[in-house]
Amino acid sequence: MAVQVDTKVEAIRAQLPAVQSTVYLNTGTNGPLPRSVHQAMSELALEEFETGRINMAGWMKKAELKPKARALLASAFRVQPSEIALTQLTTEGMNVLIHGIDWQRGDEAIITNLEHPGGQLPLYVVARRAGVQLRLADLGIGDGDVAGKIERLITRRTRAVVLSHLAWNTGALLPLKEIVDVCRRHGVLVLVDAAQSAGSVDLDLHDLDPDGYAMPGQKWLCGPEGTGSLYIREDRLGWFQQTYVNYGSVLYGSTDDVGGFFTPNAGAARFDRIATYFPLIAGQIAAMEWLVNDVGLPWAYDRISRLGKLCHDTLTNIDGVTVITPRDRMAGLVSFNVAGITPDALVTALSDRGITTRTIPHPACVRVSTGFYNTEEEIERLGAAIEEIMRDHANAGS
Amino acid sequence: MAVQVDTKVEAIRAQLPAVQSTVYLNTGTNGPLPRSVHQAMSELALEEFETGRINMAGWMKKAELKPKARALLASAFRVQPSEIALTQLTTEGMNVLIHGIDWQRGDEAIITNLEHPGGQLPLYVVARRAGVQLRLADLGIGDGDVAGKIERLITRRTRAVVLSHLAWNTGALLPLKEIVDVCRRHGVLVLVDAAQSAGSVDLDLHDLDPDGYAMPGQKWLCGPEGTGSLYIREDRLGWFQQTYVNYGSVLYGSTDDVGGFFTPNAGAARFDRIATYFPLIAGQIAAMEWLVNDVGLPWAYDRISRLGKLCHDTLTNIDGVTVITPRDRMAGLVSFNVAGITPDALVTALSDRGITTRTIPHPACVRVSTGFYNTEEEIERLGAAIEEIMRDHANAGS
Structure with missing residues (x-):
């Protein structure tokens, strides 16, 4: 059985050249690109270069790409294709959602202390432009009674909560269903x-039932940079207005140019990206097909989680290492610090040893991402490298 | 001399495989991609695939791309790099500008009858969401006293005019400087x-002095789909608010997460695209370098204009062809109709003869784009093909 798993992991790694040149522990920034993704993108790019981007045959072919990507994403997250918008990154989805609300002066929004600029900044913009009052929910590292902490900040003027499913900094997987239940009541x-949860956590979006769920394509889903998706349940599409639009955002032929009337496109496609370099969509499709057909999403989720726990345990067992991530609420992100060594110095020292991780600014720490293509041996190497770095550091200081 | 020009045109065409498989008369939709653009994109895509997208060396290299693209674009349009935002397409620039205004209920905006959905739709969205009243300036085909027609619609509540520099449908080059003078007074x-003017018309943006000028990358500038730029004069940056934002939109380290305060990034970069597939920027750079160093922008502008006029004259001289484009106000777009043949039928018949053009919905017509890489012989072929189609049509009908 162990041999079978190793064989499978080896076969997967053979499709990912990027994981062969380094111990690749930063999928949380960008995942490695599978061979089939690079190939699909290269083929379409070559075709556009050689035959041009104005011929009917090319358009007909490219017209099939977005529906196909939408269907694959919808299936992976157990929703309808009409509930998936194709975006360019998580941050775009957050902008669509946050700017999609017709805020009134004096409205309130809750944001947590664990957010990424992708969620923070669009909210800060509407705070300034629309006079929205922000309430900061201090969730600590994301453990404890998260839903309760949020609920206590809700007032009659609260219109929305902006939060991560899986915190990019502490690696905490927040109890989203419970949070949604509380918020819905109010x-x-x-x-x-969903920058860190999409592709790393098994998702049933109808069951979790958030009002908007903004996902990236280039991290755990191993797609191209410049791809992502956004889920909005079909019967809640009308709760969000369109902001940035192009000709594809509206129903064909629906505009009245005298008065500026128009009808949005059907379904979540009304919130689609307004710019498309088509090889990106070909790559997004290839990534989803590879994950579903060759890797297997359930297997990937399970392996990400098991390697994450292994990493957590490995680091926790090293004297002088403090792991921040709550072990009972995590997936594939592990954040930690080493006594006496700054995160910058540690990331550099690990990089010198062929191990790629990253620093996090708040809380200042080092973050490891365990991808389904990582190996148990790589986690061991990480632990050994940290111990070595600590020894070197102690010797240098003595 | 004629031989020299032909030699130059042949050398240019050798760099553009797409113009060799068809008589390429639709740069107004997408230009042909130069070899160096495809190569720059392919090289970076391969590097990202092989070495990953999380290593410091890669980031350092990619960090140089946007400043370089910005500098090239600024130089081409005779402005400062700090006045150029890197966008993904014209429509994104229009969204940035239109959503960037803090509209008040009852404000008015003027839009012309010649606009593309890229300018129309964001304005229709703010009309609906912010209660902005639209005034439609009927400019006919774009000839006559355009500035006067616009001025007559200006009231005390008018905040902005949305219009094209070069109309995508009639091919009219509007007297922008005169329009700006009138509007500034009010x-x-x-x-x-600027979807059709950027790269086809010699631009001195400080001299023309629009408040915002949204340009594409993939049309006359021969860059990748998913590239564009937006000019805003430095001392008017504050007239526009940020809407869609990401971490690059703000000054590094400037956010106060308790209250949602932040400081925009310096210069027009605050309005940069929020999603970047870096090979696109490498392609945008390669396109501008090719245009500036190998083609020569002044030569390209002159040739586009001369071929446009030649096309206008060629078509005008055919009995039964009505050219819509005003000859004294045009660049490289020529719109026309053939008596008794629908635009769809004509575009198809031309395509059957190896000539790529396109239809325009309003006014219903066929549009030809004359690129600097087109030849006089191709314009002759177009004329001959139309005459042949007309003969066939007459015979079929008799």
Whole structure:
């Protein structure tokens, strides 16, 4: 059995050149690109170069790409294709959601202390432009009674909560279903930054039932940079207005140019990206097909989680290492610090040893991402490298 | 001399495989991609695939791309790099400009009858969401006293005029400087859709002095789909608010997460695209370098204009062809109709003869784009093909 798993992991790694040149522990920034993704993108790019971007045959072919990507994403997250918008990154989804609300001066929004700029900044913009009052929910590292902490900040003026499903900094997987239940009772929208959960956590979006769920394509889903998706349940599409639009955002032929009337496109496609370099969509499709057909999403989720726990345990067992991530609420992100060594110095020292991780600014720490293509041996190497760095550091200081 | 020009045109065409498989008369939709653009994109895509997208060396290299693209674009349009935002397409620039205004209920905006959905739709969205009243300036085909027609619609509540520099449908090059003069006198912003002028018309943006000028990368500038730029004069940056934002939109370290305070990034970069597939920027750079160093922008502008006029004359001289484009106000777009043949039928018949053009919905017509890489012989072929189609049509009908 162990041999079978190793064989499978080896076969997967053979499709990912990027994981062969380094111990690749930063999928949380960008995942490695599978061979089939690079190939699909290269083929379409070559075709556009050689035959041009103005011929009917090319357009007919490219017209099939977005529906196909939408269907694959919808299936992976157990929703309808009409509930998936194709975006360019998580941050775009958050912008669509946050700017999609017709805020009134004096409205309130809750944001947590664990958010990424992708969720923070669009909210800060509407705070300034629309006079929205922000309430900061201090969730600590994301453990404890998260839903309760949020609920205590809800007032009659609260319109939305902006939060991550899986915190990019502490690695905590927040109890989203419970949070949604609380917010729904108060009529508060839940707008989710899913940058770290999409592709690393088994998702049933109808069951979790957030009002908006903004996902990336280039991290755990191993797609191109410049791809992502956004889930909005079909019967809640009308709760969000369109902001940035192009000709594809509206129903064909629906505009009245005298008065500026128009009808939005059907389904979540009304919130689609307004710019498309088509090889990106070909790559997004290839990534989803590879994950579903060759890797297997359930297997990937399970392996990410098991390697994450292994990493957590490995680091916890090293004297002088403090792991921040709550072990009972995590997936594939592990954040930690080493006594006496700054995160910058540690990331550099690990990089010198062929191990790629990253620093996090708040809380200042080092973050490891365990991808389904990582190996148990790589986690061991990480632990050994940290011990070595600590020894070197102690010797240098003595 | 004629031989020299032909040699130059042949050398240019050798760099553009797409113009070799068809008579390429639709640069107004997408230009042909030069070899160096495809190569720059392919090289970076391969590097990202092989070495990953999380290593410091890669980031350092990619960090140089946007400043380089910005500098090239600024130089081409005779402005400062700090006045150029890197966008993904014209429509994104129009969205940035139009959503960037803090509209008040009852404000008015003027839009012309010649606009593309890229300018129309964001304005229709703010009309609906912010209660902005639209005034439609009927400019006919774009000839006559355009500035006067616009001025007559200006009231005390008028905040902005949305219009194209070069109309995508009739091919008319509007007298932008005159329009800007009129609007400035009334304190009205001029927001320009430059989809067809950027790269086809010699531009001195400080001299023309629009308040915002949204340009594409993939048409006359021969860059990748998913690239564009937006000019806003430095001392008017504050007239526009940020809407869609990401971490690059703000000054590093400037956010106060308790209250949602932040400081925009310096210069027009605050309005940069929020999603970047870096090979696109490498392609945008390669396209501008090719245009500036190998083609020569002044030569290209002159040739586009001369071929446009030649096309206008060739078509005008055919009995039964009605050219819509005003000959004294044009560049490289020529719109026309053939008596008794629908635009769809004509475009198809031309395509059957190896000539790529396109239809325009309003006014219903066929549009030809004359690129600097087209030849006089191709314009002759177009004329001959139309005459042949007309003969066939007459015979079929008799």
